[in-house]
Amino acid sequence: xxxxxxxxxxxxxxxxxxxxxxxxxxxxxxxxxxxxxxxxxxxxxxxxxxxxxxxxxxxxxxxxxxxxxxxxxxxxxxxxxxxxxxxxxxxxxxxxxxxxxxxxxxxxxxxxxxxxxxxxxxxxxxxxxxxxxxxxxxxxxxxxxxxxxxxxxxxxxxxxxxxxxxxxxxxxxxxxxxxxxxxxxxxxxxxxxxxxxxxxxxxxxxxxxxxxxxxxxxxxxxxxxxxxxxxxxxxxxxxxxxxxxxxxxxxxxxxxxxxxxxxxxxxxxxxxxxxxxxxxxxxxx
Amino acid sequence: xxxxxxxxxxxxxxxxxxxxxxxxxxxxxxxxxxxxxxxxxxxxxxxxxxxxxxxxxxxxxxxxxxxxxxxxxxxxxxxxxxxxxxxxxxxxxxxxxxxxxxxxxxxxxxxxxxxxxxxxxxxxxxxxxxxxxxxxxxxxxxxxxxxxxxxxxxxxxxxxxxxxxxxxxxxxxxxxxxxxxxxxxxxxxxxxxxxxxxxxxxxxxxxxxxxxxxxxxxxxxxxxxxxxxxxxxxxxxxxxxxxxxxxxxxxxxxxxxxxxxxxxxxxxxxxxxxxxxxxxxxxxx
Numbered sequence: 001x002x003x004x005x006x007x008x009x010x011x012x013x014x015x016x017x018x019x020x021x022x023x024x025x026x027x028x029x030x031x032x033x034x035x036x037x038x039x040x041x042x043x044x045x046x047x048x049x050x051x052x053x054x055x056x057x058x059x060x061x062x063x064x065x066x067x068x069x070x071x072x073x074x075x076x077x078x079x080x081x082x083x084x085x086x087x088x089x090x091x092x093x094x095x096x097x098x099x100x101x102x103x104x105x106x107x108x109x110x111x112x113x114x115x116x117x118x119x120x121x122x123x124x125x126x127x128x129x130x131x132x133x134x135x136x137x138x139x140x141x142x143x144x145x146x147x148x149x150x151x152x153x154x155x156x157x158x159x160x161x162x163x164x165x166x167x168x169x170x171x172x173x174x175x176x177x178x179x180x181x182x183x184x185x186x187x188x189x190x191x192x193x194x195x196x197x198x199x200x201x202x203x204x205x206x207x208x209x210x211x212x213x214x215x216x217x218x219x220x221x222x223x224x225x226x227x228x229x230x231x232x233x234x235x236x237x238x239x240x241x242x243x244x245x246x247x248x249x250x251x252x253x254x255x256x257x258x259x260x261x262x263x264x265x266x267x268x269x270x271x272x273x274x275x276x277x278x279x280x281x282x283x284x285x
Numbered sequence: 286x287x288x289x290x291x292x293x294x295x296x297x298x299x300x301x302x303x304x305x306x307x308x309x310x311x312x313x314x315x316x317x318x319x320x321x322x323x324x325x326x327x328x329x330x331x332x333x334x335x336x337x338x339x340x341x342x343x344x345x346x347x348x349x350x351x352x353x354x355x356x357x358x359x360x361x362x363x364x365x366x367x368x369x370x371x372x373x374x375x376x377x378x379x380x381x382x383x384x385x386x387x388x389x390x391x392x393x394x395x396x397x398x399x400x401x402x403x404x405x406x407x408x409x410x411x412x413x414x415x416x417x418x419x420x421x422x423x424x425x426x427x428x429x430x431x432x433x434x435x436x437x438x439x440x441x442x443x444x445x446x447x448x449x450x451x452x453x454x455x456x457x458x459x460x461x462x463x464x465x466x467x468x469x470x471x472x473x474x475x476x477x478x479x480x481x482x483x484x485x486x487x488x489x490x491x492x493x494x495x496x497x498x499x500x501x502x503x504x505x506x507x508x509x510x511x512x513x514x515x516x517x518x519x520x521x522x523x524x525x526x527x528x529x530x531x532x533x534x535x536x537x538x539x540x541x542x543x544x545x546x547x548x549x550x551x552x553x554x555x556x557x558x559x560x561x562x563x564x565x566x567x568x569x570x
Contacts, residue, residue, distance in 0.1 A: 240403075
């Protein structure tokens, strides 16, 4: 079943040689410019997961979106820069015809049984069953229909939306086809929140993630416990200035387990977001 | 003057060839295992700043601490993986005798005049003049005396400290020798907060940052405006589990400008932090 899922199709890789994999973009995952960044993160993570030298589970992943990935094939070259007893540092690069499009570093490691505590608190929201599915994001990027999104706060600013005074979104997220969550899916979900400047402008504007870092708190046992259930995501921005802004996200299980924290720095063209200026939704297709 | 400052001494580089610089560790910056991570971040950033092909100012920096850097010389190799019109993606590696100790990616870019807003709020604390300098961290790592630290919350857990129920620290920070702040100093300050597990354990325990990412919101003009004044730093943790935890920090100017946001994932040995177990401060030297 899962092999026909659009996520699995997008992260499918073939072996070129010991340290190179080949993949292909899938048009159903197209975003504003090139593929959805969450899918790129997932395919880079999958490349490391697939490598025979890999030890442990994903711990941290940084992806730098250096240039748009064009439609078609791409190569992922990777190398374990350092293998320690309990963790391993990977350097990864995605290229097309020798042209570097994405660079990344990934840290894999062993999870051990230690003292544990969660200081952060999950947002206090209604359960997903009490919130309607929202399809506004699907009008902007087709891949959004792969997710059942139920917003408690900060819905995607579709047609007729007004600028918001804050850029916080909190929503329940579930794979529409109920594909059980794994690390690749978790990496994807960390980037599911639209650029925060969209909310401040009241609609889509030119913006793109340039670097994103995810910390995987969840071990495999925690992912198995989620299965195909909803996860609760929340994202906010700290500062917009000089053509850049940061945004941070958290993903929680229904019963309050923090699965991942994720951060990104985003380029934006601020000249289209002056107060009072009308923003047009630039709908795809 | 600034050339004799310990920060400048630690980030001094000589040219080996077009894409390789050579540096040396300085014992005054030793931390628990190898050099203070903030100094390693600074020297990697400085290598990119020094490269003749570099365009723009630092925008984002991710440093992966793959293995302890030993005392003595090290080589930094770097390469612009991608140069765009307004930004540039760098891949950087620090090695000793061919052995990779640190990997990094850095993003440099042009700051443009755009719509701007800060959603985050600086912590509400007394001004630094109303708080005494605290030297508890200097007993643990010698380099702490390079900084004038004035804690509003969550001071370094020195001799006799008790476990804390939260891991938040908020403090004023100023360079003791009043060296004006630059990007290298800012990168260093983002890592000045001790591992958050120390606060939860009531004292130092085995822990080390494995990856750290800093987003530079400040342009050169904003740094010039700070000069040699105090900056306000705050750091917290979200979740401790499986031998890892995350911590996030913000650095603010006295008048509420957010200079940088920074995030890291830290390895810890949780078996020494069981409740009720006595924690001994493992003082250096």
